[in-house]
Amino acid sequence: MMKVLELRTASLLVGLAVIVALIFIWQGNAYALRMLAEAGCLAIVALGLNVQWGYAGLFNAGIMGFIAIAAFGSMLISYPVNPVFWQSEAPGWLLRMALIIAIGGAVTVLLSRIDRYGVPRRIRTMLTIIAALATYMMAQNALTPAAAIIEQNSGFIGGFGLPVGLGWLVGGVFAAVLAWFIGRITLGLRSDYLAIATLGIAEIVKAFLKNADWLTRGTLTVSPLPWPVPTPNEIGFVVARAAYLSITAVLIVIIYVLLQRGWASPWGRMMRAIRDNELAAESVGKNVNRRLLEMFVIGNFIVGVGGAALITFGGIFDPSGFLPINHTFLVLIMVVLGGSGNNLGSIFGALLVYVIWTMSEPAALILFRYGADWLQNVFNIAPPDDLATRALQMRVFVIGLTIILVLRFAPKGLLPEKIVKYE
Amino acid sequence: MNELVFFINKVVIAGLIIGSIYALGAVGMTLAWGILRFANFAHGDLMTLGAFIAFMLTMAMPGLGAYVGLPTAFVVLPIAMAVTALVTILIDKTFYVPVRKTNPKPITLVIASFGVMLMLQGLIRLFFGTAPRQMYVGSKDIYRIPFAGRDIVITEPQVLLIVFTVVAIVALHLFLTRSRTGKAMRAMSDNADLARISGIGTAHVVRVTWIIAGSLAAAGGTLLAMDVSLKPDLSFNLLLPIVAAIIVGGIGQPYGAIVGGLIVGFTETVAVFNWAILLRPLKPHMPDWLELPANLTFVPTEYKIVVPFVILVAVLIWRPNGIFKGKVL
Amino acid sequence: NADVKVGFLGGFTGPIESLVPPIFAAAELAMKQVNEQGGILDGQKVDFISADSTCADATAASNAADRMVNSEKVTALVGPLCSGETIAAANNAAIPGGVLLISPAATSPALTGLDDKDLVFRTTSSDAYSGEVLAKILKDQGNENIAITYVNNDYGKGFADALESSFKALGGTVSAKEAHEDNKADYRAEIGSLSASGAELLVVLAYVDGSGSTIIRQALEGGDFNKFAGGDGMVGDAIVTNIGEGKLDGMVGVRIGNTTSPGTEVYNKLAKDAGLDPNSSFGAQSYDAAFLIALSIQKVGKDTREGLSAALREVSSEPGEVILPGEWEKAKKLLAEGKDINYEGASGSHEFDKNGDVPGNVIHMVVDGKGFKDAKTQ
């Protein structure tokens, strides 16, 4: 049995390698490397999701939001400094706003606890809400003029011009902090509720990034994002992308090794136990909510790092460009196809799905052209004019079909989770 | 008074209409969710599919409506509903049944439904292209009810929409609580194995569920397309507010879907309503120094799309089972 | 001899998916003419291939561009169309690959400042100018108080900002200016908020196939507005089909293009003969972009990426013998004789400045009967 599984893993990996090699031949080195680099970044994201979904059973359907916030964090750290902004009076205004939020936030938190000192709960709740609203309005008031000044003079606040690696780290931290807040509120919820809540929160994050022009330039986009390695502009496509790919590869290996160690340890066993049965886990001393929060935060940190790397590779920070299909569903499929609970599976899934995703467009075009010729020659039916356009819709179809086929023929994924057996 | 009518038009009626749209979308989905125990995300695209079928039927026999005195698209609706129901059953047979056989977690089926959703999207675009289309053969009736100096406006498809929603939901409720099959559906959602042991033909129950879900989806999509216009991704864009409505109302609760839909709909309209207009009549009585801002809304319109999610998250935290105590799956 | 590959990038799927096919068709028309009139270089054919850059998704756009540059190894690129995707495609693939890129539709001012090794051009002017023109038209028609709603992207925002400031500068009032999200089912709430502002005319800066039609229809149904204006995203005859004939007569639109240039008339005829709508948004620009690329390649004399942008500047600007749309054979002959040519295109004369931009030229359009007509020819 064990042997069979391993044989299967090996043959799948070899198969994937062959496919990748074929793409190198078909599409050329530069493009194939780009595909691999992006797939690598997505593999990191998939590993992060696997921590949540595969290990802890937390269904995070808001990957897009975490990628977006991480990309923003990374952009903020690594984008060059905007001197116009720093020389204006806007930083002062922003500082004021930060102070208001800090003080207002502290007051609100304090007020939310006064019931411990004998204040009736109802009054406490009212006071808390009033304080929160007041803080919101005052902060808003401080922000409006600042935002106007910034947008008029300098576009947006710019970045800090620090190293990109630091940016990715901070991106991960941003995603983790957001995850912490969300987790605090929603982890009491059951799995598919969590999915929907995160789905919604991702949209909220996106709406914020899209409309906070002073902070992110909103729909006007920020580019070019600096790279951790020289860009294709400087050293050519192949070398630059190979360098980028090797950085992601190193990250993948590090994350993979650490997660594998965790998985095989009591920690991994505990997480699987929690995933299976929270009630029983709680009764044998596992602090279920805290552990789930831990998983959610760690997972999203990884998602964040991967997301920051992905967006950096693309070179443009465009809040409207975060789309559920590209940044949530695709990753989800990667994990499911690879086999949730199996880290190697997630990496494998990421590569395979991304290959299918990117290659389905040219492949569909070729297929449709053949089909059209065939129609024309055999039946003498003129194909519709916009055939090429329509062929492009096949990409969505293909990815849908992939999901269904996987669930049908390999419901546990191509590389299923291994049951830990002691001899 | 003028302002009051304005308020009625913009908040009461607008909320009612968009709320009904959400509700009608939500009913079918909530039912399938409750009984088959998974959120069928392909529901939005089933709605679109149903609308396209109705559209084709309308184009095939455009004169039909004139006989009956109703819009053609509405007259052909039963056929469209039947066809969509059939398609839904086929989808279940080919895609969901094999997955269900492996005895999966509910979320696995959710993922399967993502797959079906994407496939439907691809196919609809492939066959129908992407341009928007009109469901109306002629022009639609617009009823303007004069009221205190300004008209209250409501259109024919909107009236049809509201009436249809109410009828559908009452009928559905009666079916579920009174009929044998209705009860069998609930039993199956509780414990499919035990339902089989009790002699319930589960395949039959699943089929009935899909018939209801599919035909309601077609109705929702068609009515929506009649009110707005028909586009390939029209209903998909509604999916998240619909899910919000379902959760607000409680999963598996048809009445909850109505309430949830209306709550989400009204909150959206109220959130972006410009309250300044209601204050304007008071302007002469106000002190001079108090300047009335031109724009007084809770939420800037560009943030309108987050409103359903905020409601959703709030409800999830405050009352995770929804207002109507839905299923805890 | 192998064919010369030229690529076209456009959002065949996504928010402007119905605007794209006519734009693509116009470019295809140019290439067809090249192929029919003796081909390019020494009689080779132009192989004009397309890919989907989605408009909204920068990752997909750079991916598509990359495949064009690195896998298909195109010589030059027409497109992409939206500004965000154009920046992404340029930075990611075209500039590092040394590929000349001419966007027929990217109107964002952000493109001007791109560090582009003189590879990124556009045959359309920036939104800032369209906004100014629209403001002037509206003011001249006697509108004092307008409301603006714009689709929440770089195009909508840039246009709206320009329109607002110009209209205010002309002494008018903009009582509301609000963004909306594309592709929602219902905009009654937004329209309510706009109409509450008390404006008499609504400017919709969105896309015909997206939110634009829905907003206008719902505003008409609700009786909130009966006067409308729109930017180039709205100028498509689909809007009349969508809303009903006769309901929109008099709606004002602006379209980037040219009526004075001699090329326009020629193009109008060519397009009509080929079954295309000469008035479709960015159709003429797209034709020009394609034609210019063909001319530049011919000028260089071989199928290479190098020197193409320099050649572009030469064939497009004075001095030189004037070449009008469709005159490929003539141009080829002149070039073969070593003469200088100057393309005067369908949408303008395309004297590119050092940033690769062309001076603006905006046409005032108005709805009349079945669709938009040029206001002057009325």
Place this chain on the structure above:
Amino acid sequence: MSLLSMRDIHAGYGGANILNGVTIEVEAHEIGVIVGPNGAGKSTTLKALFGLLNVSQGSISFDGKEVTNARPENLVRAGLSFVPQEFNVFPTMSVRENLEMGAYTRRDDFRYLIEKIFEYFPPLRDKHKQPAGELSGGQRQMVAIGRALMMEPKLLLLDEPTAGLSPRYMGEIFERVIAINEAGVGILMVEQNARQALAIAHKGFVLAGGKNSFTDTGQALLDDPEVAESFLGGGTKH
């Protein structure tokens, strides 16, 4: 011809077979009891009989008809009722609705039967509107048995019906089982309260490792010291 006859059944859950040759026969007037250690395959036997898993070898006939691998709903119609060991109620449906579901295949008026079940198990009458998921462990068990009786079956399959019931109801259940059986319904039950069960059984089957290891009358098994030692928890008390 027996009411039920399972011969040399081999069956499993997809992997290796769990049952490797189980033979069970029960007549219409008989009570059959299956006992055996945990994991012996007792529940699996009942599930195989009820068409819930695939029988790879052997044959089952019921009431003169061949029913190997028949579908559960058809077995119900043929007059077979089953109370599983776990997950045996519809948790969100009320007690009354649970009982109604038991009579799903009946078309006649069965309200009198519900009354009869309330008489068997009085606590259910008070709780008839409560969702079954909120009942105590024992109350659920009553609902489960009640549901199975609603069909008025020819053969009743019970998987550990007394587990979790207080002595009072355990006694009641055994009495009921006798009464039901006397009314002509065959009974096949799995029991861990093996002594009491075998005491009322006409036939006893001892399963171990997925096979019959002893088959005899109930009394004979009780008296067999080997059976008592390894399966009934120590030497005979009687």
Place this chain on the structure above:
Amino acid sequence: MTTLIEVKNVSKRFGQVLAVDNCSLKVEQGTITGLIGPNGAGKTTMFNMVAGAFAPTSGTIWLNGKNVTGMPAHELFECGLSRTFQIAQEFSSLTALENLMAVTGSRSEESLFDACFRRAKVVRDELAVRRKAEEILRILRLTHVRNECAGNLSGGQKKLLELGRVMMADPNVVLLDEVAAGVNRTLLNDLASVVESLNRDKGLTFFVIEHDMDLIARLCDPVIVMAAGTVMVQGPMAEIRKNPEVIEAYFGGGTAMGRAS
């Protein structure tokens, strides 16, 4: 003798149902205290409150002289309280062996940091945990299914795992909720011996819900009888058996009584 668990005036209401009604009881250190009563008397509800699954509607619960009312289950576990579930709650995708190993190794060992960077220590600890788990599986006669997913075990085997988890935990007080139901009687006799020896040799306190009167009679002293949400009587089994009220409410007539014993 000191009081280990003390329940003071506790009530629990579920909507309309008052499951436990102003109940007070004590469990003394070192005893095996039985809790019996008719179905639906509120026994499991009482257990759930003591074990922290939910908080009482009113009243207080004390463990070892400390007020633990409303303390979450995992913290109670750290205080040495361990429980089983009436309806088996297994970790379904973990093997039987892992189900047990998941119990210890809680607290400090279960850290991702250790797993990543202090592997030697983790490996060492694991070995000890595993030995113990194997030993318990042997006692429970589950060794042959140690590598089977717990979700695929038989009903009785799952109940045994419940007991196994408690044995893994090294608690000072154990709540057993009908562990005997569904367990083969021969094996049950052995398990009763295990419980007795744990109680005798290690001084563990047991609090046991059971409907098997033989077992209660063999193990428990004292026995508390609950009915309709309140404590009816308390005392040694011999006395309880004679109490007419208890006979009426619980044993229900002579015949059944006779069968049950």
